[in-house]
């Protein structure tokens with residue numbers, strides 16, 4: 001079984017994705033709840049740190065919203081407290097994490113999703129999640145250095161995936 005795990009890890013490129021626990025998540029005491037959800041799902045936490053975001057970093061991170069009237073407010077709300085940035089890994093991790101977060105607007109997000117269960121707001125919607133594999137790679141490099149992302153065996157691997165899924 002050890003050999004199989006070794007082969008899986010080297011033959012299959014598991015996706016990695018970025019999650020940011022926003023200041024509203026920290027202030028509302030939901031850090032554990034949110035991390036617990038990703039853990040229970042079977043995603044592997046391979047990087048985590050608390051950091052204070054800067055205007056410069058956020059301008060880059062939210063560049064796709066630069067023309068919006070609420071751009072400054074988005075940046076300000078992300079600098080109210082430190083945030084927690086995490087890297088989660090798994091098969092189709094980008095899509096899995098994004099669907100667990102739910103749609104942007106917490107009022108419209110369905111119950112069962114993180115935003116649907118914990119948010120009443122478009123802005124204060126608990127988490128940021130990468131929206132594609134390409135974006136995830138860029139965003140992880142934005143918030144983590146290489147030595148802050150850890151590669152290690154996930155011991156319950158064979159109970160999370162079937163052979164023909166890998």
Ligand code: IDP
Nearest residue numbers: 065070074103104122123124125127128129131
């Ligand atoms: P996403 O977080 O679901 O990927 P994006 O469109 O990438 O949504 O927007 C990034 C963040 O900007 C959202 O999570 C939210 O905090 C904020 N935002 C997006 N659209 C609006 C809006 O129409 N009003 C206020 N804030 C918004």
Ligand code: MG
Nearest residue numbers: 128129130131
């Ligand atoms: Mg987005």
